[in-house]
Amino acid sequence: MKHTAIAIAVSLAGCATQSQDIAAVYVSPLQYQTFECDQLAAEATRIQGRITQTGGRLDEAAGNDKGIAAAGAILFWPALFFMGGTKTQEAEYARLKGEYDAVQQAAIGKRCSSIVQPPQK
Numbered sequence: 001m002k003h004t005a006i007a008i009a010v011s012l013a014g015c016a017t018q019s020q021d022i023a024a025v026y027v028s029p030l031q032y033q034t035f036e037c038d039q040l041a042a043e044a045t046r047i048q049g050r051i052t053q054t055g056g057r058l059d060e061a062a063g064n065d066k067g068i069a070a071a072g073a074i075l076f077w078p079a080l081f082f083m084g085g086t087k088t089q090e091a092e093y094a095r096l097k098g099e100y101d102a103v104q105q106a107a108i109g110k111r112c113s114s115i116v117q118p119p120q121k
Contacts, residue, residue, distance in 0.1 A: 016062040016086040019055035025099030029105035037112035047100045054093045
């Protein structure tokens with residue numbers, strides 16, 4: 001009974017978050033006010049690459065955590081202690097989404113319509 005309670009608590013506390021469930025943090029578009037449209041497009045492309053890369057890692061970790069949780073709950077509860085560990089990546093992903101939003105806002109302000117689109121991940 002104790003092991004089941006511990007397993008449930010650890011599995012709920014340590015799971016990695018799917019990228020789609022992470023909200024963007026606010027980043028001021030003012031840092032991009034001196035950028036021209038081509039610079040904003042290049043920055044949006046750079047950020048998009050990092051969003052895709054980081055989001056892929058987060059989604060993989062979340063999938064792995066589900067497998068570990070299932071195996072740990074059924075077979076070996078100490079395995080549950082190996083879940084999660086991606087809070088830094090989650091924070092980076094939220095920041096990157098915020099930066100992408102800031103680039104979009106700067107592009108809207110400069111009427112650079114070619115880069116105003118949602119991130120791909």
